[in-house]
Amino acid sequence: MxxxxxxxxxxxxxxxxxxxxxxxxxxxxxxxxxxxxxxxxxxxxxxxxxxxxxxxxxxxxxxxxxxxxxxxxxxxxxxxxxxxxxxxxxxxxxxxxxxxxxxxxxxxxxxxxxxxxxxxxxxxxxxxxxxxxxxxxxxxxxxxxxxxxxxxxxxxxxxxxxxxxxxxxxxxxxSYVGLLGIGGYSPAVDAQPTPDATTRMVFGKRGFFGYQTAPSGETYWFGNLGHSRLTREEIAAHGDDVWKEYALELFRGDLPDITRIMRACDPAAFRPLGIYDxxxxxxxxxxxxxxxxxxxxxxxxxxxxxxxxxxxxxxxxxxxxxxxxxxxxxxxxxxxxxxxxxxxxxxxxxxxxxxxxxxxxxxxxxxxxxxxxxxxxxxxxxxxxxxxxxxxxxxxxxxxxxxxxxx
Ligand SMILES: Cc1cc2nc3c(=O)[nH]c(=O)nc-3n(C[C@H](O)[C@H](O)[C@H](O)COP(=O)(O)OP(=O)(O)OC[C@H]3O[C@@H](n4cnc5c(N)ncnc54)[C@H](O)[C@@H]3O)c2cc1C
The missing domain is CATH 3.50.50.60 (FAD/NAD(P)-binding domain)
Structure with missing residues (x-):
């Protein structure tokens, strides 16, 4: 064979x-x-x-x-x-x-x-x-x-x-596509749930955010942040808390649910990955x-x-x-x-x-x-x-x- x-x-x-x-x-x-x-x-x-x-x-x-x-x-x-x-x-x-x-x-x-x-x-x-x-x-x-x-x-x-x-x-x-990706899972938060089987994607003023409410009440979410290319070492040097603050700042002024969802999530979810194709x-x-x-x-x-x-x-x-x-x-x-x-x-x-x-x-x-x-x-x-x-x-x-x- x-x-x-x-x-x-x-x-x-x-x-x-x-x-x-x-x-x-x-x-x-x-x-x-x-x-x-x-x-x-x-x-x-x-x-x-x-x-x-x-x-x-x-x-x-x-x-x-x-x-x-x-x-x-x-x-x-x-x-x-x-x-x-x-x-x-x-x-x-x-x-x-x-x-x-x-x-x-x-x-x-x-x-x-x-x-x-x-x-x-x-x-x-x-x-x-x-x-x-x-x-x-x-x-x-x-x-x-x-x-x-x-x-x-x-x-x-x-x-x-x-x-x-x-x-x-x-x-x-x-090739680096000019975006950093973050994302994770947030416990149930006081945010409007997404409609059945529907992901909501938000074209924010300074970033892109997608989320869907799971049957458990958790929110699955991700964000794309426009940024110049960074090495893994440069990303790690900032620390996860700094990245969380950065993401919260970028989405300030967009749908308040985005802030609620992100605030509830562990800082590790905010350490970005460069997106390549x-x-x-x-x-x-x-x-x-x-x-x-x-x-x-x-x-x-x-x-x-x-x-x-x-x-x-x-x-x-x-x-x-x-x-x-x-x-x-x-x-x-x-x-x-x-x-x-x-x-x-x-x-x-x-x-x-x-x-x-x-x-x-x-x-x-x-x-x-x-x-x-x-x-x-x-x-x-x-x-x-x-x-x-x-x-x-x-x-x-x-x-x-x-x-x-x-x-
Ligand atoms: C943030 C993000 C979001 C995404 N969202 C989606 C989405 O919504 N829908 C979608 O369809 N796709 C999505 N993708 C893409 C998707 O994950 C990949 O396209 C898919 O996993 C590709 O499958 P693959 O088998 O080619 O590679 P992978 O799933 O990456 O598997 C490669 C495997 O090879 C192993 N490997 C690497 N080097 C070696 C080596 N030298 N020897 C032996 N093994 C090795 C790795 O450990 C790994 O297990 C997303 C990707 C990212 C980064």
Whole structure:
């Protein structure tokens, strides 16, 4: 049987393993951390396209059981609370494919546990250093000195991918999008709860804030703060209390609920992370190695699509390896099938992110609000985001190379 080495046991790695097993390969996952979901606090939204991909590989039920609550609509308001638009409404979809919010660690545990239940081996504490390729195989070398050999290697090792460093060292590095991200969970506070299954996103005067009330009464929230790039050391040097004060100051003058929610939260939630994306690599594959998920194309969180795209990648890659004769041809077909869609979504995420930093100029804010109202009105009326959420990977159909060759 053809062994597939998957580097990275985050979101995309275990999904790829399940898809490759269905495609008749023998996948093994190598994850740098010592267990699934280690050290991850934030949460993310899973969209219908990602949930559909999880259903294909038998992981949907487990992921839904681990989800915190449904999120099927987004209400956009300005800092004064005036509605700019309402997107979503997924009543036309089967209930199991309607969007959810899930804690990132819970998602990683759910896909890892589900992969193990499907008979897949995950080795923890294995950090890839680099890999080498011979004509018929690929050898992964880990920082503990051990090695593993397979016929194909999949880099599912995230935005700072080590696989990418070997596969395409000439390519660009991730770009800072000009925003710092903060966020966490606040205990029940005296704030107006969000409507059922709805995240409220606030285009504030000097920052962007999103929140949703959980059934437990907790508030899940995040903020994006426009800022020049900072290193981790520069961020840590300020201390979490200083960052909390900074965030409170930035949102002063916006909806008072934002202040209430943030005040109730532990200062650790305010230590920001720089937000990066990776728009377009020269190639996602070389020889017997390919990249999926953030390693190939990190989208800004503004798109809400990173995890869902990693799941789609996993399915397309497995389908190509199942149906196309040689590994290099299969990997080329995978990249060809995915690139346009993914790069359009990365560009969309950048556009959305660019509106988030706010402005000191009231006229600029007025113009932004007017523009956003038109954009959301058009999106709601013509369903112009449907191409993102309604996309489905047809795993059963046969893949072909660009020349039409199959196995
Ligand atoms: C603040 C924030 C908010 C987000 N919000 C959303 C959202 O709402 N919706 C959404 O869909 N996406 C969101 N995303 C993006 C989403 O989290 C990622 O796109 C998704 O996790 C990508 O999955 P992945 O498997 O490619 O990478 P990851 O999930 O990052 O997994 C990579 C794994 O590889 C491991 N690894 C790294 N290096 C090595 C190595 N050398 N050897 C072995 N293992 C290694 C890591 O430990 C990790 O477990 C958000 C991201 C951020 C930062």
């Amino acid at each position: 053809t062994r597939a080495l998957i580097v990275g046991g985050g979101v995309g790695g275990p999904i790829a393993a399940a898809a490759l097993k269905r495609a008749g390969l023998e996948p093994v996952v190598y994850e740098a951390h010592s267990g699934p979901g280690e050290g991850l606090g934030a949460f993310l939204a899973l969209a219908p396209n990602g949930l559909a991909a999880l259903r294909t590989v038998g992981m949907l039920e487990r992921v839904r059981a681990a989800a915190s609550f449904p999120t099927t609509r987004i209400e956009f308001v300005n800092g004064s609370g005036r509605r700019l638009g309402l997107l979503g409404g997924e009543d036309h979809l089967p209930a199991e494919l309607r969007g959810v919010t899930i804690n990132r660690a819970a998602l990683q545990r759910a896909v890892a546990d589900s992969a193990v239940d499907q008979g897949i081996r995950i080795e923890y504490g294995k950090r890839l250093a680099h890999y080498t390729e011979s004509g018929s195989g690929v050898v992964a070398e880990f920082t503990d000195g051990s090695t593993a050999e397979g016929a194909v290697l999949v880099g599912a090792d995230g935005i700072h991918s080590a696989v990418r460093r070997t596969l395409g060292p000439e390519g660009p590095s991730p 990776l728009a377009s690599l020269p190639h996602w594959h070389r020889g017997r190695a390919a990249l999926i998920g953030d390693a190939a194309h990190a989208v800004s969180p503004a798109s809400g699509q990173g995890a869902s795209l990693a799941a789609e990648d996993a399915l397309v890659l497995a389908r190509c390896l199942r149906d196309i004769r040689t590994v290099p041809e299969a990997l080329a077909a995978y990249e060809q099938e995915r690139r346009d869609r993914v790069e359009r979504i990365v560009a969309e995420g950048r556009r959305r992110g660019a509106q988030k930093a706010g402005s000191a100029n009231p006229a600029a804010l007025l113009l932004r609000d007017l523009t956003m109202r038109v954009v959301f009105e058009l999106a709601a009326r013509f369903g112009s985001h449907a191409w993102i959420h309604d996309y489905r990977v047809d795993f059963e159909s046969r893949a072909a190379t660009s020349e039409g060759n199959q196995r």
